[in-house]
Amino acid sequence: MEMPKPDDMILNRKDAIVAALQEVLPSDAVIHDAFETKAYECDGLTAYRCPPLAAVLPASTEEVAAVLKVCHRMGVPVVPRGSGTSLAGGALPTEDSVILGVARMNDVIETNYADRYIRVQTGRTNLSVTGAVEEDGFFYAPDPSSQLACAIAGNIAMNSGGAHCLKYGVTTNNLMGVTMVTMDGEVIEIGRAHLDAGGLDLLGVICGSEGQLGVVTEATLRILPKPEGARPVLMAFNSNEVAGECVSDIIKSGILPVAIEFMDRPCIEACEAFAKAGYPMCEALLIVEVEGSEMEIDAQLAQIMDIAARNDPVEMREAKDADEAGRIWLGRKSAFGAMGQINDYMCLDGTIPVSALPEVLRRIKQMSAEYGLDVANVFHAGDGNMHPLILFDANKPGDLELCEAFGADILRLCVEVGGCLTGEHGVGVEKRDLMSDQFDPADLEAQMRVKDVFDPAWLLNPAKVFPLAASRDRRHA
Amino acid sequence: MMRPGTEAELAEIVRDATGPLRIVGGGTRSVGPTGGEAVSTAGLSGVRLYEPGALTLVVGAGTSLGEVETVLAGEGQALAFEPSDMRGLLATTGDSTIGGVIAANASGPRRIQAGAARDFALGVRFVDGAGEIIKNGGRVMKNVTGYDLVKLMCGSWGTLGVLTEISLKVLPAPKSRACVLVYGLSVGDAVEVMSRALGSPYEVTGAAHAPVGVDGHPVTMLRVEGFEAQVAYRAAEIAKLAGDGAVIESDPDKVAAGWAWVRDVGALQGGAGDIWRISVKPSDAATVVEAIGAEAVMLDWGGGLIWARMAEGTDLRARMHVPGHATRVRGGGDVPAFHPQNAGVAKIEAGLRARFDPRGILNPGLMA
Numbered sequence: 001m002e003m004p005k006p007d008d009m010i011l012n013r014k015d016a017i018v019a020a021l022q023e024v025l026p027s028d029a030v031i032h033d034a035f036e037t038k039a040y041e042c043d044g045l046t047a048y049r050c051p052p053l054a055a056v057l058p059a060s061t062e063e064v065a066a067v068l069k070v071c072h073r074m075g076v077p078v079v080p081r082g083s084g085t086s087l088a089g090g091a092l093p094t095e096d097s098v099i100l101g102v103a104r105m106n107d108v109i110e111t112n113y114a115d116r117y118i119r120v121q122t123g124r125t126n127l128s129v130t131g132a133v134e135e136d137g138f139f140y141a142p143d144p145s146s147q148l149a150c151a152i153a154g155n156i157a158m159n160s161g162g163a164h165c166l167k168y169g170v171t172t173n174n175l176m177g178v179t180m181v182t183m184d185g186e187v188i189e190i191g192r193a194h195l196d197a198g199g200l201d202l203l204g205v206i207c208g209s210e211g212q213l214g215v216v217t218e219a220t221l222r223i224l225p226k227p228e229g230a231r232p233v234l235m236a237f238n239s240n241e242v243a244g245e246c247v248s249d250i251i252k253s254g255i256l257p258v259a260i261e262f263m264d265r266p267c268i269e270a271c272e273a274f275a276k277a278g279y280p281m282c283e284a285l286l287i288v289e290v291e292g293s294e295m296e297i298d299a300q301l302a303q304i305m306d307i308a309a310r311n312d313p314v315e316m317r318e319a320k321d322a323d324e325a326g327r328i329w330l331g332r333k334s335a336f337g338a339m340g341q342i343n344d345y346m347c348l349d350g351t352i353p354v355s356a357l358p359e360v361l362r363r364i365k366q367m368s369a370e371y372g373l374d375v376a377n378v379f380h381a382g383d384g385n386m387h388p389l390i391l392f393d394a395n396k397p398g399d400l401e402l403c404e405a406f407g408a409d410i411l412r413l414c415v416e417v418g419g420c421l422t423g424e425h426g427v428g429v430e431k432r433d434l435m436s437d438q439f440d441p442a443d444l445e446a447q448m449r450v451k452d453v454f455d456p457a458w459l460l461n462p463a464k465v466f467p468l469a470a471s472r473d474r475r476h477a
Numbered sequence: 478m479m480r481p482g483t484e485a486e487l488a489e490i491v492r493d494a495t496g497p498l499r500i501v502g503g504g505t506r507s508v509g510p511t512g513g514e515a516v517s518t519a520g521l522s523g524v525r526l527y528e529p530g531a532l533t534l535v536v537g538a539g540t541s542l543g544e545v546e547t548v549l550a551g552e553g554q555a556l557a558f559e560p561s562d563m564r565g566l567l568a569t570t571g572d573s574t575i576g577g578v579i580a581a582n583a584s585g586p587r588r589i590q591a592g593a594a595r596d597f598a599l600g601v602r603f604v605d606g607a608g609e610i611i612k613n614g615g616r617v618m619k620n621v622t623g624y625d626l627v628k629l630m631c632g633s634w635g636t637l638g639v640l641t642e643i644s645l646k647v648l649p650a651p652k653s654r655a656c657v658l659v660y661g662l663s664v665g666d667a668v669e670v671m672s673r674a675l676g677s678p679y680e681v682t683g684a685a686h687a688p689v690g691v692d693g694h695p696v697t698m699l700r701v702e703g704f705e706a707q708v709a710y711r712a713a714e715i716a717k718l719a720g721d722g723a724v725i726e727s728d729p730d731k732v733a734a735g736w737a738w739v740r741d742v743g744a745l746q747g748g749a750g751d752i753w754r755i756s757v758k759p760s761d762a763a764t765v766v767e768a769i770g771a772e773a774v775m776l777d778w779g780g781g782l783i784w785a786r787m788a789e790g791t792d793l794r795a796r797m798h799v800p801g802h803a804t805r806v807r808g809g810g811d812v813p814a815f816h817p818q819n820a821g822v823a824k825i826e827a828g829l830r831a832r833f834d835p836r837g838i839l840n841p842g843l844m845a
């Protein structure tokens with residue numbers, strides 16, 4: 001993975017830059033000691049590390065604006081950071097950049113149940129947004145699996161999804177307004193508590209822009225009343241094709257489950273060994289969850305099992321209560337931990353049309369044999385968001401590079417069958433150089449024009465999202 | 478009127494244009510003044526791909542809304558955002574196109590629960606103001622690959638580019654529906670009842686209030702949808718929440734007609750005057766209705782969307798006094814049709830226009 005060569009002119013001015021930052025922030029909010037900046041050297045993509053020039057932890061929109069003004073004036077790149085859980089390297093610094101962490105901004109500013117929204121500072125974690133409203137019967141719908149740790153700022157930057165987006169959508173569908181600071185330190189208000197911010201849909205383009213357009217400091221989020229209940233059914237099949245067919249049949253029948261999760265045999269075996277959830281041994285497992293009152297859940301699960309029964313299931317288990325539901329989810333929820341026990345792994349998140357599922361799984365299996373690396377598949381089947389986990393040995397020279405090459409081939413396959421490189425993790429540095437496989441130069445140019453407008457000097461998280469060669473002229477202008 | 482039959486022809490027309498172009502879909506929901514030579518997208522039509530099992534539909538932008546709805550109905554599916562038919566309100570004729578729906582981000586009553594048109598747009602192809610063909614998004618439901626220009630194009634009214642193809646997420650059409658009706662409420666009380674219903678777990682898919690309903694009296698309407706037993710259960714629960722006097726309408730034809738009336742703003746059709754569409758937070762609705770002094774109003778989205786008929790030439794925005802925005806969808810005068818933005822947003826919007834339409838030829842002056 002190539003990162004741009006750090007700018008010596010910036011490195012040589014470190015003392016002056018730190019002093020200017022200290023002028024606008026409390027002293028404990030500017031971290032510049034080489035030992036301490038190491039804490040910010042990577043995010044969830046731990047294969048790549050680089051300590052920043054400095055890290056700052058502003059506590060308000062005003063402080064964020066002051067920091068950005070300093071960096072803008074001095075020409076220093078800024079890498080915004082939520083909780084640092086990105087799997088794509090979205091918060092990976094360069095040696096000549098300042099990390100801007102929002103962790104100190106985690107207040108709830110306003111809660112309004114009549115109008116069904118909450119306004120928070122964006123350093124607040126995803127789960128604690130729901131935590132602030134759940135006693136009153138509400139929740140915040142997007143639920144990335146890192147939700148205990150990940151910040152709303154990062155969710156907005158990456159347009160995070162989760163297991164329940166088939167029904168509730170992803171971050172962009174639940175974001176009503178933001179306060180954002182642009183690189184020149186200007187504070188901008190977009191949208192608020194009304195639906196559809198007027199004018200051009202800037203919220204839509206900011207959400208998912210990977211911290212390249214501005215630093216979002218406050219957000220108004222849609223909250224929803226909690227459903228009366230939810231229960232899953234587990235269904236086992238003897239082939240991926242049949243399980244894929246079953247997913248399609250369920251969706252065609254008119255039921256909209258809140259989640260449809262898919263696991264293949266390698267994944268089932270690993271989870272079973274790790275969590276002992278009692279899963280049946282088979283080629284493919286589906287976990288389908290529906291919501292509503294007891295009567296509504298019973299009716300929907302019965303219909304889903306009817307459909308599955310026509311697809312030759314090996315076994316079906318309906319959760320009759322919370323305990324049984326917990327056991328069905330246990331294995332799925334420990335999938336990543338189970339894989340971590342076996343080996344190092346790389347998690348991809350390419351998305352494919354549901355109809356291409358059997359073909360894609362077949363070809364991944366072929367490639368797995370060619371590369372000599374095992375793959376386990378677990379994913380959100382309802383929306384085609386795959387999560388192939390490629391196992392490798394980080395201590396074995398060349399294994400990481402082999403794994404990355406295999407991963408890139410899988411993502412190219414996703415694009416080839418009509419899908420995309422990333423469904424919810426973002427491009428970051430990880431998939432940056434694959435963007436040309438999905439987009440023509442004109443498509444990338446159109447996206448980069450948007451950054452030109454928000455950040456003409458290309459100082460905000462500059463070496464991400466776009467292939468380095470495509471963004472080079474702009475970064476060096 | 479120019480009527481390109483292919484995306485390449487359209488690109489050539491835009492590239493070779495020497496003056497302003499007026500982009501026309503079906504011309505049924507046009508807002509504000511536009512000049513220039515008309516370019517119709519009607520020739521860019523047809524279903525390109527439909528996978529009911531994946532809930533995805535790809536269509537040419539000039540495909541009529543009617544054709545899209547018919548194709549989906551064949552598989553028991555629908556556009557969940559319930560786009561309106563504006564012909565009655567705006568006294569227009571012709572067939573609405575899906576490109577027009579997306580360009581206008583036109584969302585009906587179900588927007589409150591399912592989302593807006595922009596939430597169901599998965600991918601676009603368009604020709605920008607320089608005549609360049611650009612694609613963004615795709616045909617899968619979860620996609621964070623690069624910037625989301627799909628959203629930027631939704632609601633940009635043809636000012637950043639001319640849509641040529643759109644991928645949509647579709648949903649199963651509800652099998653059954655019912656409406657809980659409460660008569661005689663004030664606007665304030667109606668919003669309170671609607672908020673209570675929308676804050677319940679019963680997934681209200683429509684919440685509207687007309688101070689003057691079809692029979693001349695105030696009516697508040699709450700819709701539930703789903704399978705039959707579910708609808709019966711939910712309607713009964715909502716009726717309890719709504720309080721004394723709530724009645725349940727289960728006749729499918731009557732329910733459908735009632736919500737088409739809401740969707741198409743039946744309460745304001747006909748008559749002279751300007752028509753405004755106002756987005757505010759629901760709990761501000763009563764204050765706004767009080768302050769604007771409209772000839773007639775109707776509330777949708779639980780009070781978050783106010784349709785108002787005003788005396789010709791009235792500057793409604795000067796009377797709003799709450800956060801939100803107002804668009805004049807019918808009428809003229811000195812007041813701009815689209816809500817002026819705050820300085821920070823206006824600067825960014827101007828920057829985007831300058832880059833996507835450097836010569837300022839696509840529906841110039843329409844939005845800003």
